[in-house]
Amino acid sequence: MVKLANRVEKMAGVEIRVRLGQRTIRLRSRRGQILSSALLEAGLPLRLYCQGRGICGQCLVRVSPGPWPEESPAERKFRLEKKLPEGYRLACQFRLRGPVEVWLPENLLISQEIRPFSRPELKTSQKALPDFNPLVKKYRLNLLSLKAGPGAGLPTNSIKEKISAHLGLKQLDITPAALNKLLELRPGSGLLTAVVYDEKSVLDFEPGDTVSCTFGLAIDLGTTTISAELLDLVSGQILGSAAADNLQAAFGADLISRTGFALEKPGNLRKLRQSALSSVENLIGVLSRNAGIRRNCIYVASLAGNAVMNHLFLGLPVESLGQAPFQPAFISHPPVPAAETGLRINPRGLVYLSPNLGSFVGGDISAGLVYTNLTGRPGNFLYVDLGTNGELVLKKGKKLLATSTAAGPAFEGGGISCGQRAVAGAIEEVKWQAGRFAFRTIGGKEPSGLCGSALLGVLAESLKTGLLAESGRILKGRAEIPVCDRLALTQLDIRKLQLAIAAVKSGLKLLLQTARLNWTELDGLFLAGVFGNSVNLAQCLALGLLPPLPRRKIFFAGNASLAGARLLLLSRRARLQVEKLPSRVEHLSLAGRQDFQSEFLKALALSRRYWRRTDV
Numbered sequence: 001m002v003k004l005a006n007r008v009e010k011m012a013g014v015e016i017r018v019r020l021g022q023r024t025i026r027l028r029s030r031r032g033q034i035l036s037s038a039l040l041e042a043g044l045p046l047r048l049y050c051q052g053r054g055i056c057g058q059c060l061v062r063v064s065p066g067p068w069p070e071e072s073p074a075e076r077k078f079r080l081e082k083k084l085p086e087g088y089r090l091a092c093q094f095r096l097r098g099p100v101e102v103w104l105p106e107n108l109l110i111s112q113e114i115r116p117f118s119r120p121e122l123k124t125s126q127k128a129l130p131d132f133n134p135l136v137k138k139y140r141l142n143l144l145s146l147k148a149g150p151g152a153g154l155p156t157n158s159i160k161e162k163i164s165a166h167l168g169l170k171q172l173d174i175t176p177a178a179l180n181k182l183l184e185l186r187p188g189s190g191l192l193t194a195v196v197y198d199e200k201s202v203l204d205f206e207p208g209d210t211v212s213c214t215f216g217l218a219i220d221l222g223t224t225t226i227s228a229e230l231l232d233l234v235s236g237q238i239l240g241s242a243a244a245d246n247l248q249a250a251f252g253a254d255l256i257s258r259t260g261f262a263l264e265k266p267g268n269l270r271k272l273r274q275s276a277l278s279s280v281e282n283l284i285g286v287l288s289r290n291a292g293i294r295r296n297c298i299y300v301a302s303l304a305g306n307a308v309m310n311h312l313f314l315g316l317p318v319e320s321l322g323q324a325p326f327q328p329a330f331i332s333h334p335p336v337p338a339a340e341t342g343l344r345i346n347p348r349g350l351v352y353l354s355p356n357l358g359s360f361v362g363g364d365i366s367a368g369l370v371y372t373n374l375t376g377r378p379g380n381f382l383y384v385d386l387g388t389n390g391e392l393v394l395k396k397g398k399k400l401l402a403t404s405t406a407a408g409p410a411f412e413g414g415g416i417s418c419g420q421r422a423v424a425g426a427i428e429e430v431k432w433q434a435g436r437f438a439f440r441t442i443g444g445k446e447p448s449g450l451c452g453s454a455l456l457g458v459l460a461e462s463l464k465t466g467l468l469a470e471s472g473r474i475l476k477g478r479a480e481i482p483v484c485d486r487l488a489l490t491q492l493d494i495r496k497l498q499l500a501i502a503a504v505k506s507g508l509k510l511l512l513q514t515a516r517l518n519w520t521e522l523d524g525l526f527l528a529g530v531f532g533n534s535v536n537l538a539q540c541l542a543l544g545l546l547p548p549l550p551r552r553k554i555f556f557a558g559n560a561s562l563a564g565a566r567l568l569l570l571s572r573r574a575r576l577q578v579e580k581l582p583s584r585v586e587h588l589s590l591a592g593r594q595d596f597q598s599e600f601l602k603a604l605a606l607s608r609r610y611w612r613r614t615d616v
Contacts, residue, residue: 017101018044020109029096035061036091045110045250047421049414051257052092056415059091059108060084064101068094081417083486107420107448110245114286133572134233135352136203136299138211139167139194143185163202167194174202177348181205195299195348197335198572203299203348213297215239217287217345218569219280220364220562221305221313222246223255223388224412224421225530226279227562230287230298236570239291242283247275248312253409254388255308255360259322262312273315277342284345298345301338302569304354304561306362306389314341325589326359331582354568354578357393358587360404365391367564370578372526372557375400379523382508384546385560386411386532390504393585396515400581403588405507410500411452411531418487420449422534429536430457430483432465437483447484453534455497458489460539463606470607472498501545502603505610507590508547509599514588519547519611528560544603544610 016038018025029038036046036059050056057078064087071079071089079088091108141163159179164172174182178195182205185192193211195204214234220227227243251272252258262269288295303313307328311318314336320327338349354363365385369375374383374395383393390405413419413426420426425448429440439454441447450458462468462481469475472494480488512519525546527533533556541548557563567574590596603610 014096015099016096017099019101019103020044021106031096031098033096034092035089035094035096035100035102038096039091039104040250043112044104045247046091046108047110047249047253047414048092048251049253049257049409050092051252051261054090054093057081057090057417058415060088061091061094061105061108062088062103063094066098066100068097078417081490081492105448107423107425110247110249111423112244112247112282114242114244114282116242130573131571132236133199134214134216134236134300134570135198135302135350135568135575136214136216136233137196137199138206138214139196140209140211141166141192141194141205143190143192163194167196169196169199171200172196172202173200175204175348178202178204197300197350198575203350204346215293215298216569217284217298217301218562218566219283219301219303219305220559220565221276221280221303221309222364222561223306223309224249224253226276226283227559228280228283228287229562229566230284230291230293231566231569233299233570238566239293240287242286244279244283247279248272250275253412253414255306256406258312259308259318262318263322269312269315269317272312274342276309276313281342281344284343295344296346299349300569301343301345301349301351302354302565303351304364304367304565304568306364306391307356307358307360308362310353310356310363321360324591326591328356328359328362331356331358332579352568352575354565355582357402357582357585359589360389361391361393361402361585361587364561364564365393365402366578366581367568368526368528368557368560369393369564369581370574371560371564371567372528372555374526375577375581375584377523380517380521381523382511382525382547383528383557384504384508384525384532385528386504386535387529388412388414390500390507392504392507392511394511394515394517396517399515400585401511401515401588402585403507403511403590405503405590407500407503408496410455410496413449413451413455415496416450416455416493417490418450418483418493419455420451422451422453422530425449426451427454427483427487428534430454430461432461437461439484447487450483450487450489451534452531453536454483455489455493456501456543456545457536457539458483459494459497459606460536460542463542468494468606470605472604472606498604498606501543501606502600505544505603506596506599509603509610510590510593510596511588519549522547522549522553524553524555525549526555526557526560528557530559532556533558541608543606544608547611548608 013028016027027042049058193206218229229241230239251261332355335350354367356362381395385391390407394401424443425445427439427450482488
């Protein structure tokens with residue numbers, strides 16, 4: 001009877017009451033299940049920066065008293081670092097052994113909210129583009145004009161030639177499905193519309209005049225955030241834009257951890273693909289509803305993502321990116337039928353992928369290069385995308401060099417005891433004033449953590465005021481640098497930020513050395529990415545994160561990946577340009593260089609003196 005009672009209790013599961021802000025959510029889970037896994041299954045995914053290994057300390061949550069094992073030494077260490085009382089446990093390690101109440105910080109949850117965002121100014125009218133030639137266009141046709149004569153049917157042997165001549169397009173292909181549909185149309189149908197992809201292929205024939213119903217998507221498939229725009233492909237007008245968290249963050253904060261998760265066991269690759277697809281699908285749903293447009297009227301998506309994200313989105317193996325020499329399975333990929341990707345747009349629609357440039361330099365960078373017209377500018381330029389992967393491109397004359405640096409999630413607050421993403425309540429700007437830190441939070445909320453721009457700001461201001469040595473050591477007998485109540489940078493936090501900064505600095509230095517170029521010979525630097533456009537430039541230069549160029553030579557490019565995806569959606573000239581990039585770009589592998597380690601160690605110093613002319 002006792003055994004039966006235990007079995008019944010186990011089957012009944014464990015009740016979890018989740019306190020999330022003002023809300024209370026009741027869940028049931030299996031006894032013995034890890035709390036973070038139970039929350040994920042219930043649709044409450046947490047940001048697991050260390051992939052649930054219990055080594056980053058970011059998923060501490062308060063739990064009600066119960067028959068729980070004593071906290072581990074690691075849990076105690078993380079709790080004390082954050083100055084939290086007893087009762088806080090790591091969600092990725094906490095096993096459910098009985099009913100429990102959990103207080104969940106909202107900034108730990110991967111938000112499924114679709115939010116608007118500000119985008120860089122890029123005119124998208126027909127006059128502003130290098131050419132207005134969208135990926136999908138529609139043409140009106142008269143079915144009767146395609147007949148061989150009165151009472152005759154459609155001439156299948158010359159239908160391609162007739163339609164090509166009628167539309168003024170050469171070497172036009174017609175997909176078998178589109179041709180079958182055309183042949184099935186009644187002889188008296190009269191007016192119809194041809195749906196043409198990139199002036200090369202007829203995707204469909206639609207009865208009547210549907211030219212005005214032609215829409216497309218531009219998508220930035222980011223590691224942390226996915227952004228999208230819905231565009232009218234007749235006018236080029238942006239009808240809506242939105243962003244959402246990448247749900248893959250539940251399986252790791254950066255590309256390395258997600259690649260490791262994909263290789264861990266069968267089925268994980270499918271989970272990662274489905275998470276990214278769900279994020280994109282949610283965006284499409286909101287954008288189409290807000291614009292009053294049926295999904296069936298969206299015929300194409302222009303997608304820009306890094307190499308790993310491209311592979312995961314297509315469900316392709318990532319083994320080659322997880323081990324030396326870190327080569328992608330593809331550089332350029334032909335358009336993919338939307339139905340094969342799982343995107344619910346027009347069934348005959350296609351997904352266009354901006355090409356990878358090698359290893360961890362992906363389609364987001366190639367799209368950004370086209371957007372900034374880096375290759376078309378005379379002189380020497382740097383393109384820097386600050387993020388978890390730190391992609392860098394150098395243009396010297398006509399030569400293009402590219403590399404990537406494993407900066408990790410520190411620039412987005414990951415792995416930092418008081419760090420968090422740029423959400424409401426995060427401190428985004430700091431200044432040292434009157435003997436203390438003055439700060440500004442996102443949305444004017446009470447401070448709940450520091451996002452990347454503020455973390456760099458604390459380092460720079462602490463250097464200036466003598467709280468921090470250039471070596472990264474905290475001075476004046478302090479164990480930490482307090483910013484405000486309960487928020488302080490520890491010595492370990494500073495070391496993690498130093499590693500991220502040094503990865504970018506050494507990557508830039510070696511890129512310049514390979515091209516035999518001095519930073520003083522640069523004509524400009526484009527700073528791309530959402531994080532790159534939120535930083536205080538003076539503070540970045542004080543840390544030596546970037547070469548100390550005059551302010552007039554540093555350009556903020558905004559979300560260049562999304563803007564580039566939009567340009568590729570609307571301009572054939574841009575598409576021809578981006579498709580030539582892989583053959584023009586020389587990829588530099590930092591891991592294979594003997595001098596990388598020594599340069600990295602020099603770059604750990606927090607000082608603009610790293611860029612002394614004699615160092616290059």
